[in-house]
Amino acid sequence: ELVHRGADPCVAFSLQILDLLHIQDKAAARQFQRVATTTLLTMAREQPQLAERHLLQPLLAPLCRCSETTGGLGKGLVFLLVYVVGNDSSSLLLGSLQSVLGVVFSLYSFAKQNVSYLRSPCQDILLWFLEKAEREQSLAVLEGLARLSSQVPTLHPQCQLRVGSEGGAAIVLGETISDEDEALYQKISLEQCHVESLVELLSHCQKSGLAGDFFIHCLKELTQVVAEDEAAPNPSVEPGGSLLELEQYQARQGRKLLVLQLVAALCEGVSDTVFTDIVQVGRGKARGDRLSTARSKAHRARSKEQSTCCEPSASSASAAPRTDSLAPAGLQELLVSAYDPQPPARAAALRRLTSLVTLRDPETLRIQEKLLEVFLENVQHEDAFVYLSAIQGEQYLLERVPALCQGRFCAKVGRV
Known part of the structure; x- marks a missing residue:
């Protein structure tokens, strides 16, 4: 009928193929899906x-619009299963x-x-694409995705x-969230959810070696950013630093x-089988060694910078200790409070510990391994404010002490 009315025959045919994906009856839908898939692959x-132009773009249009505007997703995602069913990696x-x-x-x-049917498709x-x-x-x-x-x-x-x-x-x-704490809560929650989802996705890609390769890729990135830290000083403590330099440093x-x-x-x-062969193990250890070297250089450069730029004077030598620093007894009290049965008290202790980490409190960083253990255990807590406070603390601790992350990596490699 469309052809008779003067429509482009190719357009009319494509619309008919796409209509096959809208069949409501489940038994019939599977049969028509196979027909549509075979036709799409042949074309x-x-x-x-x-x-x-006439099949793939209309098929992807609902999801493409999601990066530009708002609205319902409908069943656009389920239609993408024709890629998986067809299993054609052209x-x-x-x-x-x-x-x-x-x-x-x-x-x-x-x-x-x-609770959504969208998780499985x-x-x-995602796995089909990553493997093909x-x-x-x-x-x-x-x-x-990261x-x-x-x-x-x-x-x-x-x-x-x-x-x-x-279930869609x-x-x-x-x-717009005006409350800063709530905005931070939402931001950290979303970031953590994305990371956890990516790790879960990669847990299905271990046999192919993709998970191990991405792990090594992340170590390469970490080595690079540590090396950049060595080459580019912090403009917030450097005299004459420009706003652009500060923005680049923050990025x-x-x-x-x-x-x-x-x-x-x-x-x-x-799992411990993230590396699938001896070649990956060797590459992983090599990346770990490079990371250690870069970190050592950055640490020596920072120590030298502090010793030359911050010469102690007579007045500073006798100055009172920083009010932000805690005596061992006070720090121990915070560690105990981090396991308080009341979530508000527990979260407050975690946030205080995080604050001490960001200030590079020497007493706090001296127990970095214990502190990491505290944060990791609280990540499992059922209270959202507690586990998000723990996630934030873990992130800041690993940012201040990347060697902790390296140590965990080396321990994993050692078990391979």
Whole structure:
């Protein structure tokens, strides 16, 4: 009928194929899905440009819009299963799917926290791409999903996911949060959820070696940011530092904190078989050695800088100790309070410990191993404010003492 009315025959045919994905009856839907999938793959091989314009772009449109605007997702995600069912890893299909993987990952992370049928299809789609794509392409996508690069388009920054109808999801415009503590709570919660989701996804990619390769990639990133710290001094303590230099420094610190969080989460979340062969073990140990060397250089440079720029004077030598520093007894009291049965008291103790870490309190950093243990144990607490306070403390501690993260990595390698 559409052809008779003068419509483009290719458009009419494509619409009919896409309509097969809207069949409501479950038994019939599976049969029609196979027909649609076979047709799509045939067109992708024989007429790639037409397939992309008339089938793939309309198929991906609902998810592409999620990075630009708000609205319901409908059943757009389920349609992407034709990629998995078809199991054709052509460059056309992989390339088109990559453009929406950021949104799919956000949905996957969201579905982990809510009762939603979206979790399984999201996981299937992500794993299919990661296993079928070339290794470098998969690592680039993982880097984008980890927010270490902008290669993978994600949800619009002003958009948020909410529970939709029938176990689905909807995109809504997020409200501005005026309370700083609440804004920090939301930010840390979202970041932690993304990291946990990424680690869980990678736990399914160990046999292929992808998890180990990404682990090594993160160690490479960590070595780089530590080396950058050595080369670029902190402009906030350097006279004459510009605002641009300060912004660049803060961006580097944010990236370093994210990489540390990733490495720590991978150490905790993946099994001892993250490295699948002796080559990966060797590469991992080599990266660990380079990280240790870079960290030692940065530490020596920082110590030299402090000794030359901050010569002690007679007045400073006899000055009273910093009011922020705690005596061992006071620190021990905080550690005990970090296990208080009352969540508000426990969270307050964790936040106080975090504050001491950010101030580089010497007594606090002297018990860094114990402190890390306290934070990690409280991450498991059921109270949201407690575990988010613990997550923040862990992040700041690993940012101040990257050697802790390296030690956990070396222990994991030693068990391989």
